[in-house]
Structure formats: structure tokens, C-alpha cells
Amino acid sequence: MxxxxxxxxxxxxxxxxxxxxxxxxxxxxxxxxxxxxxxxxxxxxxxxxxxxxxxxxxxxxxxxxxxxxxxxxxxxxxxxxxxxxxxxxxxxxxxxxxxxxxxxxxxxxxxxxxxxxSRTLVPRVIDIDWRLDYYMKSKQLERINQPTYIINIKTDLQDAKPVQFACSMEQLQDLVAKLKDAARSLEKSSST
Incomplete structure (x- = not known):
């Protein structure tokens, strides 16, 4: 010791x-x-x-x-x-x-x-909700025509509010690609 x-x-x-x-x-x-x-x-x-x-x-x-x-x-x-x-x-x-x-x-x-x-409480994702909002125009611009995804991630912590964020299609595709990379990495490490 x-x-x-x-x-x-x-x-x-x-x-x-x-x-x-x-x-x-x-x-x-x-x-x-x-x-x-x-x-x-x-x-x-x-x-x-x-x-x-x-x-x-x-x-x-x-x-x-x-x-x-x-x-x-x-x-x-x-x-x-x-x-x-x-x-x-x-x-x-x-x-x-x-x-x-x-x-x-x-x-x-x-x-x-x-x-x-005892363990460190790292919240686990239990559910994901999403919706697509389509902005056609704003106060500053006449036409935007831009899709925006609103993502809500719910965790297993009882008192925690869902994590909510908005992203464009490109940002969402980037997030999905990174999650797929993480999943492949996990599969590799668990198969060896």
C-alpha cells in the first residue's frame, strides 16, 4: 500500500x-x-x-x-x-x-x-427524438429555405433535462459519421 x-x-x-x-x-x-x-x-x-x-x-x-x-x-x-x-x-x-x-x-x-x-455517473443515452424544422424566411432575409434538425437526447439520469441542440444537415451528417466511427472502434476493441 x-x-x-x-x-x-x-x-x-x-x-x-x-x-x-x-x-x-x-x-x-x-x-x-x-x-x-x-x-x-x-x-x-x-x-x-x-x-x-x-x-x-x-x-x-x-x-x-x-x-x-x-x-x-x-x-x-x-x-x-x-x-x-x-x-x-x-x-x-x-x-x-x-x-x-x-x-x-x-x-x-x-x-x-x-x-x-460506487461509480462515476456518466449518463447513458436512453432515447433520441428529432424533428425537422424548415425555415423559409426571417426578419432579416426574404428567403432562407434552410432545413434545421432539432435533436433531443434523453439520458438515464432522473433529474437531468434532455440535451437539446439544433444543427444543419451537414452538421447532422458529420455527427452521424463520428458516431459510426465510434461504433466501429468499439466493435474492433470488443472483438479482439
């Missing part, structure tokens, strides 16, 4: 008992897992009474460091012993590192399942 030097430094501050008391660390660790498992929000961390004596900047830095460590550990399918050794390298006491390691071991399957379900 390759972690950045900045994360290592943030974890060293978090593991230092003079910066973050043991009770506050244990409370923060539990809240980190609650946030990752979507049982609580990040605002709940800032409002938690057990962390009232911790300076907000240190609290945010420690929260981010522990979250990053847990997510990277789950993503790389690290064992709790690996996490414990890494924390001890960051000057954590054996008690703190073992406690966080046990919590990680307990919740790792749930976090991995959440990571497996």
Missing part, C-alpha cells in the same frame, strides 16, 4: 497524544467508520461533543487522514496487521493502532462493498 508523505505526516500528527488525546482519537475513529458506511455525515463529526476540545483544523486534518488510510486500505485489500504496522510507523501507540486495526478488520467487507458499488 503506497501512501503519500503528506498522509504519513498527517497521521503522525493524529497519532501524537499531545495533539489528539486518546479518547478523542477513539471517538474520531468510530465516527470515521460511521461516515464511510453512511450512518452519519461529516457535519456530525464536527458537532460531536466528545471532540469539542479538539481544534477544528486538527480535527479536519485527522479525519481526512484516517478516512484516506481506511479507504486506501480497503481498496488495496490490506490486512489489519498491515494497517497496524503502518500506524506504528506513524508513531501511533500500540493501543491506538490495534484499536483502529480491529475496527478496520470489522468494517472492511462493508467498505469494500461500498467501493464496489
Amino acid at each position: 503506497e501512501l503519500s508523505p503528506d498522509l504519513h505526516a498527517s497521521l503522525q500528527v493524529c497519532g501524537d497524544a499531545s495533539s489528539l488525546a486518546d479518547d478523542a482519537f477513539y471517538a474520531l475513529s468510530g465516527l470515521v467508520f460511521d461516515v464511510l458506511l453512511e450512518k452519519k455525515t461529516e457535519d456530525d463529526v464536527l458537532d460531536d461533543k466528545r471532540l469539542g476540545g479538539v481544534e477544528k483544523g486538527l480535527l479536519k486534518q485527522s479525519f481526512a487522514a484516517i478516512v484516506t488510510l481506511i479507504v486506501e486500505g480497503a481498496k488495496n485489500d490490506a490486512e489489519s496487521d498491515d494497517l497496524t504496522h503502518y500506524l506504528e510507523d506513524c508513531k501511533f501507540s500500540p493501543e491506538k493502532s490495534q484499536k483502529l486495526g480491529k475496527m478496520f478488520h470489522k468494517h472492511k467487507p462493508e467498505i469494500r462493498a461500498l467501493l464496489g458499488r
